[in-house]
Every structure is written in structure tokens, then in C-alpha cells.
């Protein structure tokens with residue numbers, strides 16, 4: 473059943489991050505070496521061959537981006553070109569037929585136009601989440617790439633991914649005996665496989681009151697990689713001029729987050745901070761080098777992390793948990809607040825968009 477947003481009292485802030493049916497999605501199909509022009513479809517189902525490469529060999533990739541109803545009343549999307557480029561990289565790495573940037577933008581525009589009433593009002597704190605998904609549809613049983621694809625874009629209005637969003641620091645766990653991505657595997661592209669790899673451990677962590685898992689590098693368990701849902705960044709305390717260091721991991725096996733790249737730019741060019749993209753040893757957290765830590769991504773925006781608990785396997789096989797409280801563990805730090813408000817104000821049109829991120833301009 474379609475989500476009914478017609479009531480003037482509809483509470484957009486309470487949406488959370490759940491699938492809801494809207495008016496329609498768009499589907500493009502690739503066959504005989506070319507993409508068709510795409511078609512809007514109302515029913516949220518598709519007919520697919522039981523042997524499609526997506527189903528058993530996981531030949532699928534996806535994206536996540538958001539549209540906002542801005543202060544001037546117009547609807548704009550945050551950096552869709554960056555997501556288009558990233559899905560092209562994902563397709564190249566997994567040998568899927570990539571959409572063109574133009575096709576991606578055309579699909580985004582058409583699906584928003586068809587679902588206009590689902591774009592949350594300005595000031596509601598909610599947004600329209602856009603989920604492009606691409607997958608192999610050809611029937612195959614030997615392991616090789618499909619010659620046929622579907623590229624679907626659906627939308628869903630959302631508010632906070634983690635309860636309380638920016639105002640609620642979460643607890644994170646580095647779980648023993650579980651990894652997200654191999655050092656030279658597929659961790660850097662946005663494929664379903666990277667996410668399903670963490671579903672079981674995330675479920676177990678949630679049962680223990682940890683909303684989000686953090687992963688270290690799989691080879692040495694020394695360096696910070698990323699969260700199950702999002703990238704990692706940390707801030708050093710402000711110096712006497714209010715200047716901080718924005719520090720985020722450099723690794724082949726983490727996703728190139730559009731939000732993280734944008735926050736790096738905000739930190740450097742708007743706030744005048746230093747930005748470091750480098751390997752980050754977990755010992756830097758243990759030493760208390762950072763007074764603020766967060767998860768960042770399209771869905772989670774900025775989610776402050778108040779505590780990171782690190783499970784370590786001892787020689788006898790037993791597991792000990794070392795707790796690391798960040799700041800006071802409960803309060804959202806001033807640095808994260810500055811970053812968050814600057815980014816969100818650009819997205820809502822409350823401040824100038826100096827990097828021409830909002831599309832169409």
C-alpha cells in the first residue's frame with residue numbers, strides 16, 4: 473500500500489529510515505548492447521528470470537542520494553553527478569553495463585517528478601532518499617558477467633537512520649572474528665555483497681545495544697576502515713584559533729563516500745581546518761587523540777559516536793572488551809555540530825552553495 477502523506481499533520485520527522493511505497497519507480501533495460509529510454513512503473517515488483525546473475529552470483533550495485541525541498545521552494549538533489557560516477561566505477565569493476573551520467577540524471581529527475589508529493593517539506597528535517605539499483609538479468613549458470621541488465625531508481629521519504637540522528641551519540645562495536653572486506657576485494661565499490669557481509673554481525677551487535685559496527689583492516693586488525701553503513705571520521709580538539717584536524721581513513725577497501733568527500737571540503741574550505749586522509753591506527757583512538765568521532769554517509773548524514781568498544785581475542789581464545797568513551801560519550805561536540813549545520817544548511821538552501829553541489833543549480 474502506498475504511503476499516504478496527504479494529511480497536513482503528517483509527521484515527516486517520524487519517518488525513520490524504512491521502505492515505503494510511493495507512486496512509481498523508473499526502470500531502464502539493457503539488451504543487445506544498448507539501454508532503452510526507461511519507463512515509469514507503478515507496481516513495485518518486477519518479473520525476473522530465476523537464473524539471473526543478480527540472484528545467485530550477486531551481480532548488483534546500488535547508490536544512495538537525497539533530494540531536498542529547499543528554502544526557495546525548489547527541489548534539488550545533492551551531488552547526483554558524484555553518485556552517477558560512482559555507480560559507473562561499480563559497474564566497471566563488476567563488469568556490468570554502466571548507465572551514462574546523463575541517463576542517471578534523467579532517471580533521477582523523472583522519478584522525483586513522478587513522486588513530487590513525497591519530497592518532504594522545507595524545515596521538516598526529512599528528505600527524499602533516492603535508491604538507484606543495477607543488476608544482471610540474463611539467465612546464466614556458469615560464472616560470468618550478464619549481457620542484460622536492469623537499472624531501477626526508486627524513492628522513499630526518510631528522516632533519521634539511527635534514532636535521534638545527530639543529537640544522539642551511538643555506541644559502536646569492533647567485533648572479534650568478523651570482517652567486512654578483503655584488502656584487495658570489493659570494499660571500495662557499492663555492491664550488495666559488501667553490505668550482506670555485515671548483516672549477521674550487525675544483527676548480533678544490535679541485540680547487544682550497539683547500533684553500528686566498526687571494522688578494522690582485515691589483514692592486520694590495526695587500522696580503522698569504516699562502519700557497516702557508512703564512513704568513519706574523527707576530529708582533533710580545537711586549537712586556540714578554533715582550528716581542528718578532520719581525519720578520515722585512506723584504504724583501498726572502503727567506499728568513497730560522497731558525504732565524506734563533501735565534509736572534507738566543508739572542513740577545509742569553509743571552516744579552515746586541516747584535512748588528513750591517511751591510515752588511522754586504532755591505537756590513536758585508544759590514546760585519546762580525537763575528542764569527536766562520527767559516522768558519515770548519505771543515509772546517516774553525520775551520526776556522532778559516543779563510545780567504541782573493541783573486542784580482542786586473547787591467545788587462549790577468550791574475548792575481552794576494551795571500552796573507549798569519546799568525549800563525555802553523551803554530548804554532541806562543537807566540531808561535529810559545526811560540520812553538520814554547514815552541510816545541512818547548504819542542502820536546505822539556508823546558506824550559499826559555494827561548490828554548486830545542489831542540482832539543478
Ligand code: COI
Pocket residue numbers: 535536537700701702769770771772
Ligand atoms: C547510504 O548511505 O546511502 C547507503 O547506501 C548506506 C545504506 C546502509 C543505507
